[in-house]
Amino acid sequence: xxxxxxxxxxxxxxxxxxxxxxxxxxxxxxxxxxxxxxxxxxxxxxxxxxxxxxxxxxxxxxxxxxxxxxxxxxxxxxxxxxxxxxxxxxxxxxxxxxxxxxxxxxxxxxxxxxxxxxxxxxxxxxxxxxxxxxxxxxxxxxxxxxxxxxxxxxxxxxxxxxxxxxxxxxxxxxxxxxxxxxxxxxxxxxxxxxxxxxxxxxxxxxxxxxxxxxxxxxxxxxxxxxxxxxxxxxxxxxxxxxxxxxxxxxxxxxxxxxxxxxxxxxxxxxxxxxxxxxxxxxxxxxxxxxxxxxxxxxxxxxxxxxxxxxxxxxxxxxxxxxxxxxxxxxxxxxxxxxxxxxxxxxxxxxxxxxxxxxxxxxxxxxxxxxxxxxxxxxxxxxxxxxxxxxxxxxxxxxxxxxxxxxxxxxxxxxxxxxxxxxxxxxxxxxxxxxxxxxxxxxxx
Amino acid sequence: xxxxxxxxxxxxxxxxxxxxxxxxxxxxxxxxxxxxxxxxxxxxxxxxxxxxxxxxxxxxxxxxxxxxxxxxxxxxxxxxxxxxxxxxxxxxxxxxxxxxxxxxxxxxxxxxxxxxxxxxxxxxxxxxxxxxxxxxxxxxxxxxxxxxxxxxxxxxxxxxxxxxxxxxxxxxxxxxxxxxxxxxxxxxxxxxxxxxxxxxxxxxxxxxxxxxxxxxxxxxxxxxxxxxxxxxxxxxxxxxxxxxxxxxxxxxxxxxxxxxxxxxxxxxxxxxxxxxxxxxxxxxxxxxxxxxxxxxxxxxxxxxxxxxxxxxxxxxxxxxxxxxxxxxxxxxxxxxxxxxxxxxxxxxxxxxxxxxxxxxxxxxxxxxxxxxxxxxxxxxxxxxxxxxxxxxxxxxxxxxxxxxxxxxxxxxxxxxxxxxxxxxxxxxxxxxxxxxxxxxxxxxxxxxxxxxxxxxxxx
Numbered sequence: 001x002x003x004x005x006x007x008x009x010x011x012x013x014x015x016x017x018x019x020x021x022x023x024x025x026x027x028x029x030x031x032x033x034x035x036x037x038x039x040x041x042x043x044x045x046x047x048x049x050x051x052x053x054x055x056x057x058x059x060x061x062x063x064x065x066x067x068x069x070x071x072x073x074x075x076x077x078x079x080x081x082x083x084x085x086x087x088x089x090x091x092x093x094x095x096x097x098x099x100x101x102x103x104x105x106x107x108x109x110x111x112x113x114x115x116x117x118x119x120x121x122x123x124x125x126x127x128x129x130x131x132x133x134x135x136x137x138x139x140x141x142x143x144x145x146x147x148x149x150x151x152x153x154x155x156x157x158x159x160x161x162x163x164x165x166x167x168x169x170x171x172x173x174x175x176x177x178x179x180x181x182x183x184x185x186x187x188x189x190x191x192x193x194x195x196x197x198x199x200x201x202x203x204x205x206x207x208x209x210x211x212x213x214x215x216x217x218x219x220x221x222x223x224x225x226x227x228x229x230x231x232x233x234x235x236x237x238x239x240x241x242x243x244x245x246x247x248x249x250x251x252x253x254x255x256x257x258x259x260x261x262x263x264x265x266x267x268x269x270x271x272x273x274x275x276x277x278x279x280x281x282x283x284x285x286x287x288x289x290x291x292x293x294x295x296x297x298x299x300x301x302x303x304x305x306x307x308x309x310x311x312x313x314x315x316x317x318x319x320x321x322x323x324x325x326x327x328x329x330x331x332x333x334x335x336x337x338x339x340x341x342x343x344x345x346x347x348x349x350x351x352x353x354x355x356x357x358x359x360x361x362x363x364x365x366x367x368x369x370x371x372x373x374x375x376x377x378x379x380x381x382x383x384x385x386x387x388x389x390x391x392x393x394x395x396x397x398x399x400x401x402x403x404x405x406x407x408x409x410x411x412x413x414x415x416x417x418x419x420x421x422x423x424x425x426x427x428x429x430x431x432x433x434x435x436x437x438x439x440x441x442x443x444x
Numbered sequence: 445x446x447x448x449x450x451x452x453x454x455x456x457x458x459x460x461x462x463x464x465x466x467x468x469x470x471x472x473x474x475x476x477x478x479x480x481x482x483x484x485x486x487x488x489x490x491x492x493x494x495x496x497x498x499x500x501x502x503x504x505x506x507x508x509x510x511x512x513x514x515x516x517x518x519x520x521x522x523x524x525x526x527x528x529x530x531x532x533x534x535x536x537x538x539x540x541x542x543x544x545x546x547x548x549x550x551x552x553x554x555x556x557x558x559x560x561x562x563x564x565x566x567x568x569x570x571x572x573x574x575x576x577x578x579x580x581x582x583x584x585x586x587x588x589x590x591x592x593x594x595x596x597x598x599x600x601x602x603x604x605x606x607x608x609x610x611x612x613x614x615x616x617x618x619x620x621x622x623x624x625x626x627x628x629x630x631x632x633x634x635x636x637x638x639x640x641x642x643x644x645x646x647x648x649x650x651x652x653x654x655x656x657x658x659x660x661x662x663x664x665x666x667x668x669x670x671x672x673x674x675x676x677x678x679x680x681x682x683x684x685x686x687x688x689x690x691x692x693x694x695x696x697x698x699x700x701x702x703x704x705x706x707x708x709x710x711x712x713x714x715x716x717x718x719x720x721x722x723x724x725x726x727x728x729x730x731x732x733x734x735x736x737x738x739x740x741x742x743x744x745x746x747x748x749x750x751x752x753x754x755x756x757x758x759x760x761x762x763x764x765x766x767x768x769x770x771x772x773x774x775x776x777x778x779x780x781x782x783x784x785x786x787x788x789x790x791x792x793x794x795x796x797x798x799x800x801x802x803x804x805x806x807x808x809x810x811x812x813x814x815x816x817x818x819x820x821x822x823x824x825x826x827x828x829x830x831x832x833x834x835x836x837x838x839x840x841x842x843x844x845x846x847x848x849x850x851x852x853x854x855x856x857x858x859x860x861x862x863x864x865x866x867x868x869x870x871x872x873x874x875x876x877x878x879x880x881x882x883x884x885x886x887x888x889x890x891x892x893x894x895x896x897x898x899x900x901x902x903x
Contacts, residue, residue: 044525046508064486088565089484089485179703186705371830373820385851443901
């Protein structure tokens with residue numbers, strides 16, 4: 001049974017069992033990759049997996065069940081389980097979408113020529129990266145992490161109102177992690193890239209960049225504790241933004257878990273900040289024409305010139321607020337719906353990074369964040385380890401590590417003084433320029 | 445899978461030049477019920493099924509995983525994997541076990557497969573009510589009851605045929621408190637290697653109340669002044685410091701890539717002489733326990749550090765061979781999707797002799813980290829971080845006002861030397877650990893400990 005046939009069979013079984021409100025998700029993924037260490041291919045991997053699940057409603061009560069065994073008996077068991085579950089849940093309301101026209105845009109998420117990116121090609125680029133990394137700087141002592149891979153993904157979304165979408169995407173990636181040493185200290189530099197055009201992957205550039213990112217932090221020392229202007233470079237700015245997305249989810253607002261409750265159309269960030277969810281940008285990995293509840297996606301402005309413009313809705317949260325879903329539903333075959341972020345784009349400013357560094361007599365340029373356990377999207381608290389450079393009079397003065405940054409996300413976005421005109425070139429669905437914030441408390 | 449099919453696939457592996465071939469067949473049923481917003485929000489269940497096929501050429505690992513267990517399909521995958529390889533004959537693997545079809549089953553009182561999901565509802569409702577009763581400031585309570593029943597078979601070309609049935613149950617309650625547009629959340633998530641009897645054994649009201657009280661306490665907490673200071677870490681989840689700072693770098697997966705500050709240090713004094721640390725494979729009923737590892741190798745109690753001296757690494761088959769140490773039964777994987785590597789199981793700092801009062805009185809100004817949050821480490825540099833979920837300032841040996849969650853950072857090999865006092869109140873706590881072979885259930889643990897100096901994030 002292929003994915004479409006499995007979804008069709010599940011649809012049929014659900015109807016036979018007297019359910020008329022449901023959606024089905026079936027997903028298949030394949031991948032292959034290698035890892036190289038000290039000139040040898042240490043790991044070679046092939047994977048493929050499939051799964052299918054249903055979310056059905058009986059008397060407005062939801063039941064969810066899934067299986068990774070795709071056969072008629074398993075599909076029947078899934079329907080039985082989901083119906084049993086609908087007997088113990090409480091009522092929940094949503095309107096499954098009707099069939100509606102979908103925009104015709106080539107999102108450039110699939111390229112059949114990626115099938116040519118086979119093991120020998122992967123091994124070649126890994127060995128090349130390792131060779132460059134080991135020979136480009138005498139301080140490099142080890143290259144523990146080198147790999148290349150490709151993946152393929154396809155899904156079918158089908159509901160009781162006749163929606164039946166399928167899509168496929170693929171991609172490749174290559175990465176390495178380099179360790180350099182000086183005195184008793186070691187620093188790791190990591191760089192990776194990917195996308196659809198494996199021929200554009202430049203192992204030399206990737207390796208040299210990782211080496212540079214490792215070596216540049218050698219000899220780092222903490223700075224004196226106190227408030228500083230901080231530049232989150234475009235290597236890490238998207239991580240800071242990405243850690244605090246859930247306050248923008250309508251579901252979190254409704255459940256009292258968002259500090260943005262009641263803040264719609266008020267100023268929540270510096271007026272130079274504009275952020276949107278952009279599902280239709282060709283070539284970015286987060287693009288999609290519909291969400292995983294079968295709702296057509298639309299671009300949504302989250303923050304415009306500092307003003308909160310919208311929350312992100314899926315079917316259930318939209319029904320609760322009496323609005324239409326704006327296509328941000330996310331659901332795998334195995335669980336309940338959550339909120340999806342497509343491509344998250346923070347608009348660029350007009351200054352370059354040097355101009356940002358020149359805005360204050362001293363500042364700290366952060367290139368690395370360490371862990372996120374001290375950050376909470378609910379309280380907005382940020383307490384995180386960081387590494388980068390201390391800058392004086394617009395120039396990099398010395399590398400910095402063993403410091404922590406302390407702020408609150410909701411203060412931090414108000415305190416953004418400037419943003420640069422440059423995104424990181426890495427293949428990613430989040431795009432954010434360098435961000436200058438003042439003040440952030442630093443402990444060292 | 446029947447042994448005949450398994451043998452056919454393993455033989456194909458050897459015929460294609462592998463020195464060793466292994467099959468890991470897994471069927472896992474997850475069933476959970478979630479309560480949120482004062483209502484039963486979701487009930488979900490499903491079956492994951494698939495096969496992991498591993499070939500070793502020397503110590504090079506070739507791995508295929510698939511949810512299709514058809515032998516012809518698996519042999520095709522195997523050929524795709526092996527086509528560029530030649531046998532090295534570098535490693536002749538001989539396990540010290542030869543039991544055929546050996547079964548390792550947990551003792552379970554109430555098998556989750558025989559319990560319907562609706563029987564979880566009373567526990568969830570009790571948690572919700574107890575947490576909300578604590579204060580009108582409690583604005584949201586989520587509770588979840590999960591059980592996982594995993595049946596695995598392991599066959600390898602050395603004649604191993606092992607079966608295991610692993611049962612886990614976990615209950616979590618998360619509470620959000622709000623006041624004046626401040627919001628804090630706190631949670632408690634105990635778990636055990638047990639069946640439905642686990643939910644029945646829980647003091648649900650106490651758990652919910654603990655989480656609720658912590659969320660409310662943090663609403664009024666201030667900030668600590670960030671700097672290096674002594675920190676006393678509470679028992680149980682405080683063990684996350686050892687897990688991140690030392691446990692991961694002691695896995696042969698890090699050692700074999702020379703990506704650990706502890707490479708080549710066996711037999712050396714790496715920690716304060718008062719510190720002994722253990723990674724135990726099978727503590728009865730513990731969340732991190734396994735009877736055999738995911739290579740079918742029996743587990744053991746592994747002393748990692750004894751009185752400050754590094755005694756053992758945490759090893760799997762490939763790691764043991766490459767590093768030149770014995771196997772400790774620590775090969776683990778999240779599921780058939782992952783090749784197994786060396787991972788922690790139940791990892792804890794052993795009991796010491798110091799009292800909490802002695803520790804407190806030795807601190808003029810510092811932090812009492814009563815409850816820790818999660819963390820992470822870069823084994824290659826030893827740089828680790830973890831978060832305090834509930835902390836208090838210590839002044840002149842007295843616990844004073846609460847402070848908001850702070851991140852603590854340091855280097856693994858340095859911090860070990862600075863653990864100077866160890867209490868008697870050993871506790872271990874359930875958690876999930878993510879690494880190369882996916883997310884696996886582990887416990888972390890310790891008695892109350894004192895770290896002489898660590899950088900505490902703050903203002």
